[in-house]
Amino acid sequence: MTRHERNPIGNGPGKVGEAMLRHRTLSADGLSERLFRILFSGLVYPQIWEDPEVDMEAMDLAPGHRIVTIGSGGCNMLAYLSRSPARIDVVDLNRHHVALNRLKLAAFRHLPGHDDVLRHFIGHNLRGNVQAYDRFVAPHLDPETRAYWNRRGLTARRRITMFNGNIYRKGLLGRFIGTGHAIARLHGVKLKDITAARTIEEQERFFETRVAPLFDKPAIRWATSRKSSLFGLGIPPQQFDELAGASGDGTVGPVLKERLRRLACGFPLESNYFAWQAFARRYPAPGEGPLPAYLRPDYYAAIKASASRVSVHHESVTDLLARRPAASVDRYCLLDAQDWMTTRQLNALWREITRTAAPGARVIFRTAAEASILPERLDPGLINRWHYRQDESRAFTARDRSAIYGGFHLYERLDA
Template identity: 30%
Template sequence: MNAKAFFHSKTNLTAFKTSLLDAFLARQYISSPKKKNTLIQSQTWADSHIDLLALDLKPAANIVTITAGACHALAYLSCKPAAIHCVDENSAQLALLEIKAKALIHLPDYDAVLKFLAQPHQSDNLKRYQRHLRANLSEAASHYWQKRNLLGRPRYYAFSNNLQEHGYYNTSLRFLRFLLIQLGARFDKLPLAKDLAQQNHIFEQDILPALQNKTFLFLMRRRFILNQLGFNQNQINKLKNTKQDANRDTNQAELSQLLIQRLRRLLCDFSIAENHFAQQVIGSTYQIQLQQSLPLYLQKNVFPQLRQYAHRIHPHQHRLIDFLQQQSPQSIDAFVLQDHLDYLSSEEIKSLWQEINRCAAPGAKVLIRSLGTQLPLPQVVFQSEQASWQTNALRNQELQSKDRCALYGSLFVLDKK
């Protein structure tokens, strides 16, 4: 096709300009979030209560999980596991995991842990770090938290500010929240709602108009903005749930509406007072006076178990498949993959699943989340005569409906027969 024929179509011209804009901004102005020493997220965007329901962990379980923000892994300590192996290529996420685990062990009491990990503007946290944590960190974790940022402050100053506002994706989320506020969104009204009906009314009247603003929609149709929020191209395709076609703008428009629908569910289907995910999205801090408002690993009723078993957290800086290749056959009772499969190609998934199948103990479970609505596994996993995995679609849907994070499109629990 010659250039004249291509540009004859206004739609093609618009798509071409949009593609150039995305590529230029992505390369020239937006740094990659995939650096292996950059903190990506300071909390896990997955509901630990749902994880525990799904996995039904027994005492002395051997667990492997993607590290992410570490909140979920620490919550699993309440089930008295034999070991929790947290695997990540990113040394920053492992340093975050370690300092959270060491805080549970070495800070004087529950109140000190809560102030260190959940409350913003606690200048005494600098003393807590120096007195109780620094000497107990590994060399790698200590190096990470001692390193100074561009302002000349050591990274551990994050604990005297607001830990939940730190991390690559959190910074992007703050930018979008600021933009929406400038466009008229009133997130500050949501915590004042007395019930779900009021939350829905506030969303419709005071938030949705900003989400439908042309400026905001324009940004949400840009690939580089979605990348900054943590969506890679595989996930964008899963969100669209449709094959790529020439009408790229239409696909992106549908995608922005889908994201708005999920945000609506996050902010309207669960009480704000009991949903720390919603609190983080709207810019609120944890409502520490309400225990049910806190992530599970920060709730007082599980603190004694977490303190007792936190030494059973084991960080590993590896690719997941490389770690599993080092494990003995039938040695793992639970695999928590989060949305890891969304980032892999079909061939990579097949190779990873071979190792999961080899390492899985009898009765093992695998927990998978996806931004799409389809199970991101090849059908051969279930179709061969040697297939040893099963899943319950109704149970998966029930768990997904209760997940307060609400940003994922699906959740799957696989059981080994």
């Protein structure tokens, strides 16, 4: 699961992951929480794992809308720009995601054309990407973001050089997927071979004969019983407990297998770039399948024209909304951040959402489990101000090509 802005009521930098610190430091749960916080403090998601086409339809995005969204990898925020909103406020407590969002926006605004954007975000082994960054993008970045991408690591290379290679193999999630491929190879399975399938039936056959049996291997059963083994997916201890409880055997193996089956077989490969990233560790080449929405050529002009309307904030949703006037936001995208929240944090967030929501405002979010978490945890005075569009939520869940969530949820503000 993703991810992104995990402390909804934090007060600024350094707060990533504090929402999950619910146990004593030296307890088993406390150590698990703190290990996750350490891992989550770096770059986690070079690519976002929510389907922007589903998002935009569910939010019914239209020109002039004012949007607040969690950032993560920035792909969805850019896709939303194709609808010419009046304003987007992007928030994230992870400074690496903040820097990535700002870089992507600057690339659309200042690289010469669509082909240059494509080379920067999907080109592999292209030294020219860094040269293009230095010439066209870096001069337009704020000093903090420019310093971030120019910083040199242990290899003495600047961070920006990751765009010379396959950036989607970087970050916590990229390394986790790479580890999964390595484990599969140890068991004689090359996951990328599924890309040779030409029909859904061939995809299903590959999954059932090659991938599904991996979940019966003792080592994998052991791994899926441990919270730390899934930190690379962005699954914190709280979400692990929910998934393990749903599986019935104390592990997340059955749940993961079913969601991986849906990723592998739920949609034709030629229509699902999420499956390509999971199984081939790259986006499809021309003729193999689609690219993410924000890289589509027919979206490029609108995104470039609207990119200046985005502000990226290194803070929480709740803190941002607390500064916004009443009735000043039309659409909210919370990703799966609420799964991480305490009841107090959840209610604090929704008090600000309800206050700042314009008439007819919509909120979308995803959950690890199937059901919405709001009915049991949100104060009646808040939830009664919102209509849960349950049937549509189920339909959007079924259409979400990332296939890794239990539920997609759409709420609409009830006019007073």
